[in-house]
Amino acid sequence: MRDLVLQCAGVAGIAVALIHGVLGETKVFAKATIQPESLRTLIRLVWQAGTVAWIGGGVLLIAAPSFGSESARHWIVVTIVAVYAFAAAANAWWSRGRGFGWKALGAVVVLAMAGY
Template sequence: MRDMLLQCAGLAVIVVALIHGLLGETTVFARASIAPERLRTLLRLVWQAGTVAWIGYGLLLIAAPWMGSEPARHWIAITAIVVFASAACANAVATRARHFGWVMLAGAVVLAAAGY
C-alpha cells in the first residue's frame, strides 16, 4: 500500500507539472507583454525548467519503491515533501488560495507522506 501511495504521489506531481507547463504557455505568457524578447524567452525557459524538474521528481517518486533501498526511498520522499509543500504554501500565499495549484500540490504532499 505504501508503494502505491508513493507512486500515486508521483503521478499527481507529473499531472500538476504538465498543467503548470501548459497553463504557463497558453495563459500566462500568451497574455504577458515582456520586453525585451530575450527576457521573455528567459522567463519562459525558467518557467518550463520548473515543469521539467517536477516531472523528474514525479518519476523518482514512481520509481522509489522499485529501487530496493530504504534510504533512497526515504530521501526521495522527504525531499519531494519539502519541495512540494513549500511550492504549495507559496502558491496559496501568492494567490490568496484562489488558485487550484496549491490544493493539487498539497494532495501530492499528503500522498507522498502517506507512502513514506
C-alpha cells in the same frame, strides 16, 4: 499499499507539472507583454524548469519503491515533499488561498507523506 500510494503521488506530481507547463504557455505567456524579448525567453525557460523538475520528482516517486532501499526512499520522499510543499506554500501565498494550484501541489505532498 504504501508503495502504491507513493506511486500515485508520483503520477499526481507529473499531472500537476504538465498542467503547470501548459497553463504557463497558454494563459500566462500567451497574454504577457514582457520586454525585451530575451527577458521573456528567460522567464519562460525558468517557468518550464519548474515543470521539468516536478516531472522528475514524480518519476522518482514512482520509481522509489523499486529501488529496494529504504534510505533511497527516505531521501527521495523528503526531498520531493520539500520541493512540492514550498511550491504549494508559494502558490497559496500568491493566490491568497484561491485557486487550484496549491491544493493540487498539497495533494501530492500528502500522498507522498502517506506513502513514506
